[in-house]
Amino acid sequence: MSVSEETDHRQPAKTQWYDRKNYVFVEFCVEDSKNVDIKIEKFKLIFSCKSADNTELYNNIELYSKVDPNDSRHKRSDRSVTLFMRKIDGKKAWPRLTKDKTKHAWLTVDFDNWRDWHDDDEQMIGLEHYANMLKELKNTGPPPAMDDLDFETLVVSCVPAELKITGKKETLKGFNVILEDTLLFPEGGGQPDDRGFINGIPVLRVTRHGPEAVHFVQSSLEPLSKVQVKIDWERRFDHMQQHSGQHLITAIADLLFGFKTTSWELGRQRSFIELDTPSVMGEQVEALENTVNEKIREHIPVNVRVVSVDDPEVEKVRSRGLPDDHAGPVRIIDIVGIDANMCCGTHVSNLSHLQVIKILGTDKGKKNKTNLIFLAGNRVLKYAEKSYTVEKALTSLLKNGPEEHIEAVDKLQKSVKLLQKNNLNLLRDLALLTAKNFRSDPNKGKLLVLHRKDGDNEFMNIVANEVSAEVVLAFLTVGDEKGAGLFLLAGQVDAVEELGSKVAQILDGKGAGKRGRYQGKANKMSKRPEVEALLQQYVNAMDTKEE
Numbered sequence: 001m002s003v004s005e006e007t008d009h010r011q012p013a014k015t016q017w018y019d020r021k022n023y024v025f026v027e028f029c030v031e032d033s034k035n036v037d038i039k040i041e042k043f044k045l046i047f048s049c050k051s052a053d054n055t056e057l058y059n060n061i062e063l064y065s066k067v068d069p070n071d072s073r074h075k076r077s078d079r080s081v082t083l084f085m086r087k088i089d090g091k092k093a094w095p096r097l098t099k100d101k102t103k104h105a106w107l108t109v110d111f112d113n114w115r116d117w118h119d120d121d122e123q124m125i126g127l128e129h130y131a132n133m134l135k136e137l138k139n140t141g142p143p144p145a146m147d148d149l150d151f152e153t154l155v156v157s158c159v160p161a162e163l164k165i166t167g168k169k170e171t172l173k174g175f176n177v178i179l180e181d182t183l184l185f186p187e188g189g190g191q192p193d194d195r196g197f198i199n200g201i202p203v204l205r206v207t208r209h210g211p212e213a214v215h216f217v218q219s220s221l222e223p224l225s226k227v228q229v230k231i232d233w234e235r236r237f238d239h240m241q242q243h244s245g246q247h248l249i250t251a252i253a254d255l256l257f258g259f260k261t262t263s264w265e266l267g268r269q270r271s272f273i274e275l276d277t278p279s280v281m282g283e284q285v286e287a288l289e290n291t292v293n294e295k296i297r298e299h300i301p302v303n304v305r306v307v308s309v310d311d312p313e314v315e316k317v318r319s320r321g322l323p324d325d326h327a328g329p330v331r332i333i334d335i336v337g338i339d340a341n342m343c344c345g346t347h348v349s350n351l352s353h354l355q356v357i358k359i360l361g362t363d364k365g366k367k368n369k370t371n372l373i374f375l376a377g378n379r380v381l382k383y384a385e386k387s388y389t390v391e392k393a394l395t396s397l398l399k400n401g402p403e404e405h406i407e408a409v410d411k412l413q414k415s416v417k418l419l420q421k422n423n424l425n426l427l428r429d430l431a432l433l434t435a436k437n438f439r440s441d442p443n444k445g446k447l448l449v450l451h452r453k454d455g456d457n458e459f460m461n462i463v464a465n466e467v468s469a470e471v472v473l474a475f476l477t478v479g480d481e482k483g484a485g486l487f488l489l490a491g492q493v494d495a496v497e498e499l500g501s502k503v504a505q506i507l508d509g510k511g512a513g514k515r516g517r518y519q520g521k522a523n524k525m526s527k528r529p530e531v532e533a534l535l536q537q538y539v540n541a542m543d544t545k546e547e
Helices: 121-135 233-257 282-297 312-316 378-398 402-440 457-467 493-506 525-546
Strands: 013-019 023-029 033-040 044-051 056-062 067-076 080-087 107-113 151-164 171-179 196-198 201-203 205-209 212-217 226-231 261-265 271-275 302-307 330-335 339-342 357-364 370-376 447-452 473-479 485-491 510-513 517-522
Touching: 033 067, 033 080, 044 080, 201 212, 233 261, 233 271, 233 282, 233 330, 233 339, 233 357, 233 370, 233 378, 282 357, 312 330, 357 378, 370 378, 378 402, 402 457, 447 457, 447 525, 457 473, 457 485, 457 517, 473 493, 473 525, 485 493, 493 510, 493 517, 493 525
Parallel strands: 013 107, 447 473
Antiparallel strands: 013 023, 023 080, 033 044, 044 056, 067 080, 151 171, 151 226, 171 212, 196 201, 196 226, 205 212, 261 271, 271 370, 302 330, 330 339, 357 370, 473 485, 485 517, 510 517
16 A cells, blocks of 8 residues: 555555566555545656545655656556556666665565566566556556567568458468467467568468468568567457457356357357257356356456376367367466366456456257357447447437337337338339320320339339230339339330340340340439330331331
């Protein structure tokens, strides 16, 4: 705890300080305190709170060097405060927390310099913990960019390659790059690959070829040259949350109900777990969701262990088997006291970093299996935000509260169905009347051309049925006159067969013909005058032959 300046009573707080290239982490204990307030200024850190007996406590500490308050954050937990302070001079190392070599009596500072963190596995795991925590800081806006988590390595090889874009016919030309080591995860184990940059060049895909991670980029890199690798942290952290969430759901589903996981997929918006059961009851889904969120609140560590493939422990952990081309040690993800599983993917270091898990429901899977659909972490927050936006919009449109939305929409749907039924009846009557007027017209010709914007296929067919005996050709269209719509060419069989495909071509559409009818979709209704001219020319030619 901090201590009041008005008293000589000192209560040193265990404080840890982590110096990085572009930022400094400070974490100190505030146990049994309330009304904690942190202010980060350019050269000063101001701390205030109240003790358990309501004594007001205040301290400030002059920082070693200048920081950017607008890009600094802090997070309060039950027992500590963690601060993230962005250095103005990223090249300057901080040998201590302040320029004053005398330690503050109210802080017991652990001066631990992390500039060489990449040389120490334990320190690297610790940095990942603080990086994850940084994503959760929300009191002053979005978290700072993690653009200084740099990684330097060597280019092993760079060869020309092509990348086919999923879902598109497009193929990109570029290079497959293999690095001596990498931060970027290649797709595998149900998890998509990472994105990032090599010397500022975007990495568009990372795949695994045997033991190697292959990075696709669109600029050549010189073999044996040193390069800086940066990761798309937002994408990585999202994948960490979803993948660790899957491990937790899988373990609890097995523990509670004996449901085994046979596969899973991390989707762009939502993920699913394939369970080896023909059905999952609603109360089971509820129990599963409640239990996994209880485990998240228990702040359970998630540890990573690497063991040899012949280690007896390998036989004791959950696994769907190793890839055929696997070589080297085995990686085990251990959710302490809950699950141990062989996995190559990226994970959070504590279940609390998952924030929350929401199970959206289930779908019928293949071969008597069930797909469990879920969201974890920030995806739940985005889903809630989107749902609330939709709720506000519906409230405005329907002029009632959220609890009445379903009833109001049900009434609207019934009204729409009734209006549609009445509209169809009116269109049928209108079609019959249109045909009757044409038949009774003493000046009618052998060609009928008719367009109705709000018509449909049934309208056109009714008119065609009623006038087919009166004309050589009937050209009927419905839809937007300047956009797309439907067309129908009806009449004498020979005439329709000769002209049907030509009409479709003029209208930039497609159609099909049968027994004196040729109909389909028109993409350019504005071309109708050209069709009318073609048909009129045909009818005139027929009249000339008859004469």
